[in-house]
Amino acid sequence: MAKLERITVTMPEEMVAKLRAAVESGEYATTSEVVREALRDWSDEQRRREEENAAMRAILAKARGGKRYTSDEVFAEALRRVDEIAARKADRSAA
Known part of the structure; x- marks a missing residue:
């Protein structure tokens, strides 16, 4: 398992309330789990966007004859x- 590091994050009350509600509802065991899942989703989205951008660059390069x-x-x-x-x-x- 990866080494864990504790960080402090400041966020608006509304976000904190949503984090706590997710834990209180039993959907997550801890607020850290909520944050980790959100970061995984964000990371996946960033990777997907980069893949789409790379595909678009390839299409444009092909359309320009590679020049x-x-x-x-x-x-x-x-x-x-x-x-x-x-x-x-x-x-x-x-x-």
């Missing part, structure tokens, strides 16, 4: 396209 662009490259490409559009409009106006 990643710097902000300077994106900005330069945007300027190039704006110039291209402006040139086409100028050609149409001259015609």
